[in-house]
Structure formats: structure tokens, C-alpha cells
Amino acid sequence: MEALGIRDDYSDGTAASQNTLQLIAFSIDEQIYGVEITTVREIRAWNGATPLPNTREYVRGVINLRGTIVPIFDLRARFGDGKTNPTKNHVVVVMSVGDKWIGILVDAVSDILTVSKDDIHTVPEGNSVDTELLNGIVTHDGRMVGLIDLAAVVSGAKTDA
Amino acid sequence: MSDLDEFKATYFDECSELLLELEEQFSAIQEGDRDSERLNAVFRAIHSIKGGGGAFGFDGLVKFAHSFETLLDYVRDGKVELSEDVIVLCIRSIDIVADFVGAARTGDALAASYGAVEKAQFDALARGQSAGAASTDDEPMDDFDIDFTPVAVNLERELPMASTAPATDGMTRWTIGFTPFPTLYERANDPLLLFRELGMLGTMTVTPRLKPMPKLADFDPFGVYCAWDIELVSDRASADTIREVFEFVDGDCAITIEMHEGSAPAAIALDDDDLPSFAALAEMAKAERKFIATGDADDMGAGADLSALLDDTKAEAAAPAPLHLVAEAAPAPATAANRDRSTDAPEDSASSGRPVGMQSIRVDLDKVDRVVNMVGELVITQSMLTQQMDDAIRDRYQELVRGIEVLAQTTRGLQDAVMAIRAQPVKSVFSRMPRLVRELASKTGKKIKLETIGENTEIDKTVIEQLSDPLTHMVRNSADHGIESPEKRVSRGKPEVGTVRLSAEQAGGNILIIVEDDGGGINRDRVLEIARERGVVGPDQQMTDEQIDNLIFAPGFSTASEVSDISGRGVGMDVVLSNIKKIGGSVHVRSWTGKGTRMTLRLPLTLAVLDVMLVKVAGSPYVIPLSSIVETIQNSRADFGHMPSGGKVLQVRGEYVQVVDLATRFEMTTDQAEDSRFVVLCEAEGNSKIALVVDDIIGQQQVVIKSLEENFERIDGIAGGTILGDGNVALIVDVQSLKSGTAHQTAA
Numbered sequence: 036m037e038a039l040g041i042r043d044d045y046s047d048g049t050a051a052s053q054n055t056l057q058l059i060a061f062s063i064d065e066q067i068y069g070v071e072i073t074t075v076r077e078i079r080a081w082n083g084a085t086p087l088p089n090t091r092e093y094v095r096g097v098i099n100l101r102g103t104i105v106p107i108f109d110l111r112a113r114f115g116d117g118k119t120n121p122t123k124n125h126v127v128v129v130m131s132v133g134d135k136w137i138g139i140l141v142d143a144v145s146d147i148l149t150v151s152k153d154d155i156h157t158v159p160e161g162n163s164v165d166t167e168l169l170n171g172i173v174t175h176d177g178r179m180v181g182l183i184d185l186a187a188v189v190s191g192a193k194t195d196a
Numbered sequence: 197m198s199d200l201d202e203f204k205a206t207y208f209d210e211c212s213e214l215l216l217e218l219e220e221q222f223s224a225i226q227e228g229d230r231d232s233e234r235l236n237a238v239f240r241a242i243h244s245i246k247g248g249g250g251a252f253g254f255d256g257l258v259k260f261a262h263s264f265e266t267l268l269d270y271v272r273d274g275k276v277e278l279s280e281d282v283i284v285l286c287i288r289s290i291d292i293v294a295d296f297v298g299a300a301r302t303g304d305a306l307a308a309s310y311g312a313v314e315k316a317q318f319d320a321l322a323r324g325q326s327a328g329a330a331s332t333d334d335e336p337m338d339d340f341d342i343d344f345t346p347v348a349v350n351l352e353r354e355l356p357m358a359s360t361a362p363a364t365d366g367m368t369r370w371t372i373g374f375t376p377f378p379t380l381y382e383r384a385n386d387p388l389l390l391f392r393e394l395g396m397l398g399t400m401t402v403t404p405r406l407k408p409m410p411k412l413a414d415f416d417p418f419g420v421y422c423a424w425d426i427e428l429v430s431d432r433a434s435a436d437t438i439r440e441v442f443e444f445v446d447g448d449c450a451i452t453i454e455m456h457e458g459s460a461p462a463a464i465a466l467d468d469d470d471l472p473s474f475a476a477l478a479e480m481a482k483a484e485r486k487f488i489a490t491g492d493a494d495d496m497g498a499g500a501d502l503s504a505l506l507d508d509t510k511a512e513a514a515a516p517a518p519l520h521l522v523a524e525a526a527p528a529p530a531t532a533a534n535r536d537r538s539t540d541a542p543e544d545s546a547s548s549g550r551p552v553g554m555q556s557i558r559v560d561l562d563k564v565d566r567v568v569n570m571v572g573e574l575v576i577t578q579s580m581l582t583q584q585m586d587d588a589i590r591d592r593y594q595e596l597v598r599g600i601e602v603l604a605q606t607t608r609g610l611q612d613a614v615m616a617i618r619a620q621p622v623k624s625v626f627s628r629m630p631r632l633v634r635e636l637a638s639k640t641g642k643k644i645k646l647e648t649i650g651e652n653t654e655i656d657k658t659v660i661e662q663l664s665d666p667l668t669h670m671v672r673n674s675a676d677h678g679i680e681s682p683e684k685r686v687s688r689g690k691p692e693v694g695t696v697r698l699s700a701e702q703a704g705g706n707i708l709i710i711v712e713d714d715g716g717g718i719n720r721d722r723v724l725e726i727a728r729e730r731g732v733v734g735p736d737q738q739m740t741d742e743q744i745d746n747l748i749f750a751p752g753f754s755t756a757s758e759v760s761d762i763s764g765r766g767v768g769m770d771v772v773l774s775n776i777k778k779i780g781g782s783v784h785v786r787s788w789t790g791k792g793t794r795m796t797l798r799l800p801l802t803l804a805v806l807d808v809m810l811v812k813v814a815g816s817p818y819v820i821p822l823s824s825i826v827e828t829i830q831n832s833r834a835d836f837g838h839m840p841s842g843g844k845v846l847q848v849r850g851e852y853v854q855v856v857d858l859a860t861r862f863e864m865t866t867d868q869a870e871d872s873r874f875v876v877l878c879e880a881e882g883n884s885k886i887a888l889v890v891d892d893i894i895g896q897q898q899v900v901i902k903s904l905e906e907n908f909e910r911i912d913g914i915a916g917g918t919i920l921g922d923g924n925v926a927l928i929v930d931v932q933s934l935k936s937g938t939a940h941q942t943a944a
Contacts (some may be wrong), residue, residue, distance in 0.1 A: 104904055
């Protein structure tokens, strides 16, 4: 009976997931951003990175993730707000983008959010940086959460260079 | 036979893959995907199966695959429509091919008519009839591939016999029909040699089948007017061994092989086992007979014989042919001949029930590389742990220390085991050399003997792949430049035949490959003269003998006047050096005047681990491959000169070398005092040097190369990354790109 119960839960979950999105929410200053939870591989505390020469300012360097070299993008710097001065309290969210693994440096990871896909708003036209880096905006508990376009965060490093 | 068995095993592994591919492609085709690339893939797969099968003499398989392939070829050309029927037939036929492969692997005999219905359908389709019925309507066969069906007919009768091995103690009598095509002679084959080889298998009688000779005026000197029938009585011949004799003329002649035993031909017994398909066999035989009747028999001079042979088959099916009766009824001559060869064990035929199943698995090299990398990582971490243990720790944590020591052992074992997966014997490279030396000897009129030692020494696969070219060049050099002409050798009191010795051995973490010759040695005066002429060496520069010897690796040095068409094809020994350096190796040459030359190649066991020097630039760790470092100098002792551009040059032993400050180059700031920094003198490709200024030198170590591009992108001046013992990432300095990028950098 218990096994059946679990299966029911599971099917509930899949049914629900068709219309909802689970996000990992993190913050830069007071603003909350989110990425889809399925892309997140790991969350780790900032522990330094080896700087890379001759690359964009917002590429903080590379770290060793169990034998693989993973580049770290400073999301604040990517938004054009200057380099983060990271401490041990800063967080690196490791994600997979396409077939690559990257890390983004953020101030803190706050929550796992479940939002309805219907609640996603388009990014208001105006600033090209916003429309380029955000896929959309959702409201959660009355607060705005920006959905990060990871591909844009990463590919910018190439095209801008 | 063990080599052959290895090849067979590989072939069967490949077959499994190809059959899977066939399945995949056809299921896509069945779903309506008519991409021509799919048909090509299918065609290639069948062709590969057929080709390998032919090499091992799996005749039933080859015959069937050939018909399959012919049909596919016609489908590809649009001559046969890829209808639903045809697809279904093809899919069914994949299973038949799989059964043939399976039977060949286990050595089991399939019924002679196995797949005959499908084959007949193929043949019918290829002739432009619809699938589902192999009718015998009279239809022209314009495009018929004329040299395939006759062979197929003969194989048809040979197949079941080959798979029933002859009685172990008895002699077997074989009738071999050999009809050369003109192409056989055009390719300079001599039937006599083939007969001689065949004669090694047993007692042989050769009877020519002369065609009527034309009048002298009509006589074509290159024409074929003779075919042969060979009667072979042997205790060890099998269809395979006989076929092997004719292997090199395959396709240039028509071969028929028949075996006669004391009992009724095996074909009949087998057919009896499989009665329902008997009708199919008859039908097919009819279909093929029809081909022969309509085929242009005179064109090959073989068709007539073949239809006669086909009649034999039919006759045999009813009763042994008169000719064969002799052999079958009279075992006496066989036993007489047996005395000669009684000591020879009968050839182990394919039917001897070898264990089935995959002896090996084919693994994507990437997967192996991943394991190799991780083990490399483990080794480095482990050695770091060991280094951290001081006496205090040893005293205090004895159990821990013991654990780490065991870990060290296990890690080393693991590393060896993993490396062994990728290791291959150098034999694969060495085995190309004898031919090279033979050709060279005959071109130059020298007498050269090649000795190879240690050809089972194993090196990493990637190293082996890169080794072939440089080694070929070195051997060529030894044979061409090293060994003197026979007259000169005799006058010097040496044996007429010169020796080139190629040896491989493992020495620590390296593989040494030595190319030695007992020739005249390097002509140092001449080398130095040329080097001076070409500005490789300064006019007043004094050099030791050893330095002079190694000049042959200097770029731009080629002893042009001695260059022959063999060695001097624009590739100098400097290319050898740079190739070897690319795989992290080194070359060293020593020469003894009048006695010979020895070139020693030192290669890393693996490319996965790199020897590096760890340095610090602006607080970040960088590593420089040890193979490119010439020397390190303290800044305070270095002799710098200033250039108008503001750049620096380093004077070292009469040479001026471009200086690149890595901190500046990498746009970082360092607070290290200039004088306490270091210069690392590096050698880039082609002997050009570059001096890199770094903040500090930490030491030497081994690292595992990691890709930056895997998750990021290529970065100028950086060849990759690596993970240090403390878990941090260090970047590998790309000396070559820094060197070539300096001009651009100073201009910018």
C-alpha cells in the first residue's frame, strides 16, 4: 500500500510539474533572481578561483570541481554593477548550460521557489541588458524574481571579447 | 594462428557493431526515412562484413553478403525500388547475416541452403524482378556483375564441406580449379608460385586445361589460354588454407575448391537435415544456372568450366562423380602419402568448438581517457599526501600513515592497470620498418639488416600514433646516411652487411627507443661546416663533439649535398625533434666516427601526465611544461638589454632573446620586486627561444592536463589548466603561442 502511495505522490508531482517551474532563488544585493532547478548541479561556498588572463572582467576565473575545470562568472559584474568582492559567505551556483558546466558567483542562495508558468511576465522592453540577460520575471510572495538566461550570461563572454 | 585469431576476434566484435548499425538504419528506413546517407551506411556496413568475412574465408557469409550488397547497390542507384517488400526482405536478411556471423564465430555449420531463399530473391531483384518470388523468367541481365555469381556458385558447394572438418587421421583429396583472368597476369602474379605454395600442403598433380590456341597472327601475347586443375592430396589442407594460397589473386581468377572424402559428400548429409529448404536450394541452383547460360562465358574463359562444375554439383548430389570415385574408393594412396606427414598435426579448423562470446569489449577512447585522467589525479593527490607527512605525524598517527602507504601502493597499481588499458606494443610501428629498410637497401645498393628488439614494449596509444613518422624518418636516416656502401664497409674491415638496430625498452617512467647503426658515424667536420654555412652556428662558436652531433636536429640544417631522394624530401631531422617534443619526449644522438650512430628517443609512458615547473605570477599559480624549459635565471643575475619599444631582451650565451613579462602579458599586477623575480628561458617550436619573467619558482611536479575549452573557451597564451595538489587550478603556459604572439603584442 505504501508503495502505491509513493507512486501516487510521484504522479501528482509530474502532473503538477507540467504547469509549474521550480527555481533556485539567489540574491545579488536585495534583488532576487532565479534559475530553473534542473540546471543546477551544485551550490558551494566561494573558495577562491584562479584568475584567467586576457578575458572579460566578469569571468572571475576557474575552479576545480572534482577534477573538472569550471569557469566562474561574476553575475554582479555581468550586470555591469562592478566586480563582487567575494567573501566566504558568497556562493557559487554550479549549473549546466548546454554541454558545459559553469558557476555563477552570487551573494546568497535564498530559497527553492515553485512558480506557475502562467505567472511568468515578459521583461519590459527598454534596457537591452535586461532583455538580454533575463528570460522573464515572476512574482513570488509579492517580490519580483528575475529569471536568468544562462546562455546569455555565458555566451556574452565570447561575443563581447 | 594466434595472430589470425586475434584478427578474427576483432572482426567479430566489429560485426556485432555493424549488425547493430544495420538494424538501426533499416528501422529508420522502414519508418519512411529514405535519406541516401542511410543507404550508404547500410551498404558500407554490409560491405565491411563481407570484406572481413572474405579475408577469413567465411564463404557462406561472403556469398550471402555479396548478394545483399549487390541488391543494396542497385537500390542506391535507383535501379531497384526500395519498396516495402524489399525493406522487409532486407531486415530479414540482417538476421541471416547475423546467423552467418554467429555460425562463423562458433565454427558451427549452417545448412547449405540457409538464406538461399533470400539470396535468390536478392538475385532476382538485382535482375529487375519483384521481391517475393525468385522466378526463372528469361530476362536479360545487362548490368549483371559478371564476376560474382560464378564464384558464388562454387562457394555454394564448398561451404558445407569446409565446415565439416576432414577426419583427423585421414587424407583428404581436393580438386581445385584455377582459371586466371587476364588481370592476374597484369598484376604480375605467377601461377607457378601459387602452385608451389599449394604443393607445400600435400601431394599435388597439376593438369592444364588448354583452350584452343589461336593462329599465330591472332595470338594475343597477354591473353589467357590456359587454366589448371589441381588434384591435392593432403592431411592438413582445409578450404581455408587453400583459399589462403590464392588470397592475393582473389578477384583475378576463378577458383573452385572441392573436397572429397571417403563418405558421401557432406553437402548431401546437411541438406537432409534441412529438408524443407531443399526445394529452395534447387530453385536457386536453377536460377544461377540460368545466369551462367546467359552470361558471357567466353569473356572470362571460365564460364564454360563453371557450368560444367555446376553440373558436377548436381551429379554429386545424386552420386559421386566418376572422377571423385577414385579418391573416395581408394584410401590407399592417401595413407602412403600420410607417412610423409604423419608427424604434422591436422590443421585446427574453424569448427573445433572454440569458446564463444566477447573476449574483449570496445570502449570509447574518451571513457578510457576519463579514467586515466582521474587516476592521474589520484596519483598526484596521493603523492601530495605522502609529502605532507613529517616525522611528527609519523610518530603520532601510525595507523593513518600505514593507511596512506597502502593507499600509495594501491594507487600505483591502479595507475599501472589503467595505463595498460591504453598501452599498445610498439610492434605496430616497428613492423613497418623492415619493408622500409628493404626498399632502401635495394634503392641504394647497400646491404642492410634490420634487427628489432623489445617490440613488445608497450606505450600509450596516443604516443604510438605520434611515433610512427619520426621513427620512420630516423630509421631512414640511419639506413641512408649511416650505413656505408658494401665496398666501403669491406675496405673499413666491417662486415659487408650493415646493421640497423631498432630497440625499445622501458626505463622508469620513460620509454627509450634506440635507433642504432654500425655505419660511418656522423661526419662532424662536414656537419659543422654546413652549420656554419647556414648560420645555424656562429663562425667562431666552439662546440663539443656531442653538440655537433646534435646539430643535425637544428632547424634549417640539412646536409644538402648528401641528400638523396630517400632521406631528403624536405623533412629534416628538426621535424623529428619537434614531433617528439610535441609528445613530451626528447631525442639525443651520439656518434662514433667509423663505428656508427645511436639515436635515443626518450618518450613519456603516457601523455596524460605532464612534467611541469610550477611558478607564480601575480599570486596565481602557472605551470610551464618542463620539456620546453632550457634554464632558469634569477632576475638579479640576468643580463637584460632595453629596446627602443620599451621591451627587454635577454642576453644569454651570445644570443639575444625576447623577454615577455608574464604579469604584464596576462594583464595582472605584481608587487614582487624586480630583482627577486625569475627568468624562465624556454624553447618554442623550431628552436626559437623566449624568456618568460615570473614572480617565483615553486618547483617541479607532474600534472594532469585539463581542458579549459570543455567548459569555457580558449584563452590566448594558455594551453590548458591543471589541478594542483591543494585542489587549486593552475594554468598551463602556452609557450608557443606566447612566442608567436609577441610580435603582435609589442606592436599593439
